[in-house]
Amino acid sequence: AFTASRSGTFVAQNGTPSAGTASLGTDEDGTNFLRFGSDFVTELGTGTVTIYLSTSDTFTADPGNGNPDLRLVGIVDSNGESFYKFNSSVDAKFSHVILWCGSANIPFGYAELK
Template structure:
């Protein structure tokens, strides 16, 4: 039984390490800067607080906002952070709190996020009302780092 627990612990550690480190990613040129400039003040359409998953310290807010030029954005709040904020952390909109990458139409990939803090990711228009959650996902390990209900 101790061997099983040790192997399980090592496997979990490997998966979490494969998602990166706690560095902010500021010096990694492979992480795109997708933060978009908004015009004027923004209007909150819907949003909610992140709930951490997979033993991460993910926190902050995920929001759908609209600027004064009627452009829509996914906003991560200035309090956004995740334990593994490297190039493998991605933001999705989803039809539920669990991301199902095998169900086309149940998610919309928004962007890679490479550092903590506020981000604005431009959307092509108002997102479909079927998207009820924002998801923070580690693509390298295929595990959730957090979800936020969009109310």
């Protein structure tokens, strides 16, 4: 069973329909996951939507060094409930989930985790 420790609701950006809930938590084995709720939707027709944890609601790329304020989670492959597994613990500094469309170079939405 998944137990949420922090969760938030997506705020849509750039005219996308992004909405729904995101939760950080663990399963019964203590494995860390990011869960998108069954109410999750975003724009999937533009190509790849990438999920990041962030220390703010703003995506700041730093390709030369890698931005320590971002952590790549994975790729959105469908609307609705999804689980994204972490192989290590999630630093408490990460306060937001960001949906980033690399092909358009714009954010599709963010959720503040509380």
